[in-house]
Amino acid sequence: MDKAGLAHIYQNYIACLNRQDWPQLERFVHDRVCHNGHQIGLSGYRDRLQRDFREIPDLYFNVELLISDPPYIASRLQFDCTPRATFLGLQVNGKNLSFAENVFYEFKDKKIFRVSSIIDKAAIEAQL
Numbered sequence: 185m186d187k188a189g190l191a192h193i194y195q196n197y198i199a200c201l202n203r204q205d206w207p208q209l210e211r212f213v214h215d216r217v218c219h220n221g222h223q224i225g226l227s228g229y230r231d232r233l234q235r236d237f238r239e240i241p242d243l244y245f246n247v248e249l250l251i252s253d254p255p256y257i258a259s260r261l262q263f264d265c266t267p268r269a270t271f272l273g274l275q276v277n278g279k280n281l282s283f284a285e286n287v288f289y290e291f292k293d294k295k296i297f298r299v300s301s302i303i304d305k306a307a308i309e310a311q312l
Contacts, residue, residue, distance in 0.1 A: 185294060191252040193294060194259070198245050204237055206230055214295040221300075240267045248284065257289040272305050274312060283307045 185193075197212035215226050224232070237243050242265050249260035262284050267276040283304045290298035 185254050185291075187252040187254060190254045190257060190291060191250060193291070194250065194252070194257050194289070195247070197296065198247055201233065201245050204234075206234065209233075212295060214292055214297040217296055217299065219299045219301070239269070239271070240265050242266050255291045257291070259287050259289070261285045261287060272303065272308065274305075274308060276308075276312065279312065281308055281311050283311075 193212065200208050200212060209230055210226060213226050213229055216223060217226060217229050218224065219229065219232070243263070244265065246262045246264075247259055248262040249258075251258040262282070264280070264282045266278055266280045269275070269277055271281075284307065285301055285303045287302075288300045289296050292298075
């Protein structure tokens with residue numbers, strides 16, 4: 185797969201998340217996906233995302249930076265959202281927050297196989 189093709193798959197994955205189109209998630213995420221070193225599988229990955237949208241009703245994934253180097257994608261996601269109560273162990277209680285997440289993805293069989301993610305918790309703490 186070339187750089188443009190992998191970037192296109194990733195953009196479609198992000199669009200799927202923003203639509204909350206959970207039945208289509210399997211088109212983009214491998215059955216044996218790992219997140220931050222833990223194999224959670226597709227169902228665990230879907231459960232995590234659905235929980236995020238329940239806890240953050242206005243969650244929207246905005247790709248600020250995207251680098252494609254097959255089989256890898258590096259992305260900086262920007263968020264401007266309002267978590268309902270607790271987020272990353274912090275009492276947010278409906279405060280609007282802006283923060284970034286830096287994510288590295290490894291693809292296998294044109295699907296996300298490994299995810300390494302770091303959220304800028306310090307930026308959130310500074311807003312509280």
